[in-house]
Amino acid sequence: MSHHLFLLSPSDTPLYSLTHFSAKPSQAAQSPLSANLPSWSTSAFAGTLTALSGASSVVQASTQGGGVRMGGGQDRHVIQMIANASLDVIEEVVRRDNGMYLKSVDKFNEWTVSAFVTPGNMKFVLLHEGKNDEGIRLFFSEVWELYVKTTLNPFHTAHSGIVSGVFDARVRASARKHL
């Protein structure tokens, strides 16, 4: 089960991204909207993109024993597109919702998008497959704290990517802990 984290500045500049492969068992998303959608394919094609974007990949993953799919590779842009597309909904939700943690704000086929919008309008976007609201909330809180520490650096701007190795290591550790 993989997770994709993106930290986006108020101008939607990606400052940091992380792909995390969780060892925890995948918990199928119990969504009436997407999980129960039909999964048909009359085509003999079963390309990577279908595995990515279609619900049929859930079947594939289970038959392959939940092996690693979707890491880097050529389809990185699709994951990034999903994160980018989710910003539309996140911005809409932020306008009517005051909370920072927007759980399961959007769904794209098997990808559930959870988001965390800081008071400074930084957006943390997490693409995940399972349902793990509490873990994701804790993860976001820790990332927020780490991010705030990063911004204490006077040389950090809202547009500069976060390249700190310490930040990266801590986010990874937090991901291992909570996701």
Next chain:
Amino acid sequence: MARVALPLPPSLGPHICVISSLDLADLLSSLSLPPLPQILQSFSPLPQVTTRTTSLTPVPLTAFALRFSDLAEIEEGCREDEEERAGRTIDWISARISSRCAKWIEDWERIQAAATENDKAYKSRTPWWNEVRQCVEGDHIPSKFEGWNHPVAIVYAVSTMLANPLQTLAQLHARPLQFPSWVDTTHLRYSLIIHPENSPLTNEEATALFNAVKKQYGLHSYLLPLALPSPPPPPVPVPIPPPRLPSTPQSVLQTPDPSAMAPESVSGSRAARDVNGLRLTDRDIQQIAKFVREFVSMCLVPWMEKCVADWNENFTSTRRLPSRLFSSTRRLFGSGTASPAPVQSAPSPTSTGSFSSITGVFPGGEPPSQQRRLAEFATILGDLKPATNVWEALRKDGKSGSEVLPLLLSPSPAVTFHVSHALSTITSSGTEASAQLRALTYAVRWEAGPGFLTSPSEGDRWLVWAASSGEEPPSALLLAQAAHLSVRKHALRRAALWYLFAANRLEKSGIKPLTVYFLHKARELYITSPEKGLSPSFWDAEGIETQASTRFDGILPGLEHALGRLHYTTGEVRRAVQLFLSLLRPSSGPTSPPEDPSEAPKDIVMDNIFLEDFRLAFQHLKDTSGSEFRTADLTLPATFFNPRLTRVRLPGDAVGGDPVAWQSQEDIWTTFWKTRGRETLHRPGKASVNESFWVDLVVHNPFDSEVNLSDLTVVVAGPPDSLDWTPDLVDVEVLDEIVLDPRETRTIPLSVLAKRPITLQITDVSYSFLSLLPAKESLVIRGRRLQDTPFQRQNKVYAPDVVVKVEVEDATQRLSAQFFDDNRLVLYHGERKQMRIWLSNVGTQAIGDIWLVGGREDEFWVEESRDQEAEVSALASETFISDNSLLPRTPYRIPFPPTENPSFPPGANFEVPFVLHANKLGEQELCLMFTFREGEGLSFHCVRLARFFEVRPLLSATLTFGPGQGLENLFTSCLEVRNISPSTSVTVSQVVTLSPTWSCNPLTSLNSESLLPSQSSQLPIGLNPRKGTHDFNDTFNFVVGKLTHILKGQPVDESLPPPITILCNHINETPSYSIQTRSMMSFLHQGRRNIIIRQLAAQHLYIAPAIHPHIFPLYHPHSLDIILFWDVPSDGRSGHILVSGGILGAEHGALNAAIQEAEEMKVKRSMYAETQRERSSVLEAIRASEWNAEMNPVSLVTIEPDVVRHNFSELSCHVPVTLMLRNFSMTHPSRYTLKLASEVTPDNPSGLKSLAPPSWIGRLTFRGTLEPMQHTVLKPTLLATGPDMYTLDGWQLEVEVGQRTDQGWQTIYRYLEKPSRDHRPCVTVVAVTPP
């Protein structure tokens, strides 16, 4: 909940099957008219139809859609397997899209371009979606899953052209319907008699026939008189009938569907409409319209209303409590049988078949349930309230219904739930193709429904859900439509995603034009940044442009690469090359360091793929385009060269040396020459004509892949205003090829040779990327940002661009300086190394004078003639006068060899003997700068010379001092010399002391044998004041005056200390070196200066080193230095080291008064604490300096008597003790009071056997005055009571330093001194027995 009078999608209109008699069909075809259903279809939808609800409320419907079809076609269609048919439908739709999409895109882009301003294009449906919609809506074959396509009425049509129409009608009526059992048999039967004008029957006969028909088949009959002239009139345009799936696979090939028969421009719907027409007269059209209206309003609608009323009664009765209970029990207990609802015999006179019994399970081969038909009829009639109720009931019973509710309900979250439920039930009830088709059908209906887009439940997502993971073009187009709708809702980013998904699916079906279009749309939408509600200050604060923010790094390459490949496969190679080229942006690397190995190679893989694709496509383009091949519009987005690191390297630059050292030497020269003339120094940095210089380019491969650049060269331009510049003036090196490893950075030198004096500009670097694409990069860098005026500070203003410039000049004034030997120099510490510098004039003009500039701390000597070296003084002592100045050495003018020519002609050369003194340990670099010029008044040029050498330690010398223990010497000193070299034996050949005050004499003779490694030798030296009167008051006054100025914060004038005479004592009898040679004097001066400069820099941190020469002298009047000359006979090396001994003699705080004055001075407040701290730090440094030393000048020396032997049997022993008091002050007299007291309890901390305390007898108090440097001897007596060791302490010395004034004695300082615990002189008294 229900809305009022909403227009339903046309596909949900009542389905009417028409069966025509053969004669009618013949008649129509003979008149070039389409079949009857198609003619009737042209009158749908019917405007302004009023229906009535079950409560008899009229519902005005603006449009009432009707669907007419041929009964035989429907019967045939019903027999085909549904799954097979669904598959065929999908393929059929795909094929239609595939064949037309190229044209569509052209048209659509044209429309869009025309409508960009008012944004209308987004509001209209895209042609491909229209096509899908029409194909889906055109489906009229009844389905097992829903009742919309089940015929509502059957029209039996005959013409009066035959003799007996009544019989024909009877035959038609008698014909059994060949529907499968699951088709609903509840329908209205209607008879239609078409009476053409040329009929054999007269109008009266026709009316009689009609009456007979009415009598036989009921009121649902109609006589349609038509003119139908022959030849037919010109066609009247009518809407094109919806495309229909060809009935069988064979007929696809043989007879395409009617819409496909239309010319190619089917997509342009308007054009198609013009072609499709009915060749009917206006009157006939009016007749038919009248018929259709009558048919609908008089028969169909009342009949349906009747059905609805009846069925609704049934429905409401079953929904009453008991039956609901019952039905839920049935559901609970799984009874599959239908509830025995009372079958109402519908009293419809024409309906021969009864209503089908209400079946519980709809798709199981039985007709649709009554409830469902009720719901459908009510929906068709616009009776929405019961319709919604029934649909809800159906949904709750788990029998579909969810798919229609979104059309009927007002927008709410529940609608979304219905949608997802409808889609999810498809999976349980259908196989793949049919399920996909049904999802598509639902989506089309929803999309056509009113208020679809305005729904807050995001209707575009419904289409995405409906598309699910189907990979056929219809699914892809659903996604594309979702994207289109998202754009209308301004969710551009989501739209981009849907377009990408659509493109990915379409690509698999090989529909490339649409795939390319969708990818373009996705790219375009992604690039369009949405409006951000950010403050303008947000951008200002970061100092970046609004649009400059970076985006996701993977998206554009992903899209563009796919686009590029598609363009390449579709033959648009140039476009593909452009796209591939745009992909070659420098990869920024992963945002976070990859932890997982599967992440790491992505950029490498991507860069490799991009490069390979580019190479392939470009090569193909080059090969195929032939002579038209041009690369003007192809620019490489990545850059390889860093213009900021580009350097020009001249041949003279290879000398090396520390740039700081060179700069300092240039400063020395400038300062020196400022006082002499105004001639400037030409800095080095000019190339010479016909001599190569190099341009060092720093190249960095930004890709994670190996790349090669060929034909690498720099573009050299002449001065901008030069008219006679031609590229032939310069030869520039061209590198055939360089191969760069991934991410490699390398410096590449390119040689340039100019043939004329000119100023060259290195403007660009040109190369051929991958040996394919010619590229050029500018080496011009932007000038610095200007901050001088408010305008410049508030805006971004930059200085002019900086271009690398090289001045090439004629080699008129050139000097070559080289060392004679270039071997590695390893010297011993203090070694004097003879070297030779070879100077030659390699220019074309004579050189008038040459100056040598050395480093500030370098110790060297340029020998003018060797004769002075041989001069050795035979005296034991020498004196010389030093200027006592710390000023640095000035540049030295090198004399030319004595020839008749006073200048240095071209081609001439001579050598300069040069002695280097290795004064510092470790790796050193000797940097020498020669400045030269042609003659007076001309500016100077310079040439540099540098040489590395290593200095190893050889000797360590330490000097210790103490007061003289006897009367002969005022002080004694011990020089300890140690050989610290690992293997060299060295001979200390001569020791010379240098002091303005002190005269030294060796206490033992100098050991002239060589010192082996780690061996040391000691040389005691006695010191006494120099004979004769030497007054150093002027020196002291100079320093005290200057330091007082400093303390008062006054500027220091540039006066120099007075000269001083230095006495040199040769310690050994036969000196082999003289001090008074010029070279030695110079070395001594330089050595002493280096030592003092370093000390001062460390001591007086806050006094600028530049003014040290104007404050401090080189020699302190009381200082003592020792020079140690050594020889290493085995290597023939010799040298000297200077040991700075220190300052001897007592002083009395010469600066105390000034310091006190400075401290008491009114404190000038400074707003900075740092200034205050610095001031006090200056004061402390001066207080602690040697010029302010203060001490007790009088010291008591106990001269230990020999062992006293005494016969104690006679008398007690009186031991006379000699105490010497010495005044070390050179300036002040001192009064002393020595008190002797017998100590009673001497403590003995060392734990040794305690010495006996002295008991003094006789005179116990001595008083006196000592003049400067005077001493006196006191002889008190010690009483020894027995044999013992008596310490000679127990005294107390009070000293008053003072001066005699007119008023008498004035005490300045008082000191009290007691015996030291460390050194306890004693006297031993031994008892002897008389013989």
